Amino acid sequence: MRGNTCTENFQNGKRKFQIGRLVYAYPSEGERFYLRVLLNHVRGPTSFISIRTVRDVVSPTFRKYCEKLGLVETDGSLDSALREAVNFQMSSALRRMFATIMVFCEYRNIRALWDKHFESMADDYRRVHGSSSSVEQSVLRDIAAIISSMGKDIRNYGLPTMRQSGKKNYQLFLLFFFTH
Numbered sequence: 001m002r003g004n005t006c007t008e009n010f011q012n013g014k015r016k017f018q019i020g021r022l023v024y025a026y027p028s029e030g031e032r033f034y035l036r037v038l039l040n041h042v043r044g045p046t047s048f049i050s051i052r053t054v055r056d057v058v059s060p061t062f063r064k065y066c067e068k069l070g071l072v073e074t075d076g077s078l079d080s081a082l083r084e085a086v087n088f089q090m091s092s093a094l095r096r097m098f099a100t101i102m103v104f105c106e107y108r109n110i111r112a113l114w115d116k117h118f119e120s121m122a123d124d125y126r127r128v129h130g131s132s133s134s135v136e137q138s139v140l141r142d143i144a145a146i147i148s149s150m151g152k153d154i155r156n157y158g159l160p161t162m163r164q165s166g167k168k169n170y171q172l173f174l175l176f177f178f179t180h
Contacts, residue, residue: 027106034062037071063106078105082117091124095139099146102157111158137163 022040025033038051045051052058052065059065066072078101085097098114098121101107118139119126125135140162144154154162 027104030106031062033106034066034072037066038062041069041071078107079113079116082113082120086117086120091121092142094121095142096146099143099150102143103147103150103152114159136160 022036025036027033035048035051039045042051049058052062054065054068059068063072082094082097082101085094089097094117098117101113102110107113118136121143122135122139125138129135129138140154140160143159144162147154147157
């Protein structure tokens with residue numbers, strides 16, 4: 001019953017009700033993260049529906065509402081950031097940025113982003129190897145190593161398949177990468 005008293009007093013303006021602490025949520029947690037963002041920015045929500053409603057229009061997800069309010073990056077802005085970075089960053093920096101987007105930004109179609117920016121991420125390897133398939137494999141290996149350092153596996157993101165003669169070779173590659 002105490003919860004009803006708090007709500008009633010809050011509505012009458014007699015007493016302010018405030019959440020003291022919200023548990024941290026990572027962007028990779030999806031809707032839980034977007035709910036946390038909204039709880040930090042939307043005043044006076046009374047339900048999970050009301051927190052994503054404006055002018056009687058309910059957003060289908062917390063993420064969509066966060067995007068509408070400009071509280072989080074959209075896929076378009078991340079794509080624009082990569083496109084802009086092409087002008088002043090080396091290919092290795094673009095690969096690191098791409099890996100960071102993959103792991104932390106909840107981009108909806110990583111494969112499309114890969115297809116769009118692969119050429120820029122592969123410039124340095126293309127100069128050395130020409131236009132062989134080893135260029136794609138080199139870029140994939142670099143990104144796999146970066147993602148692995150973040151505790152993730154590249155095979156979970158829908159990118160082209162890395163050729164390897166077995167799990168052991170992949171593990172040896174990662175061991176070599178992190179020890180040199």
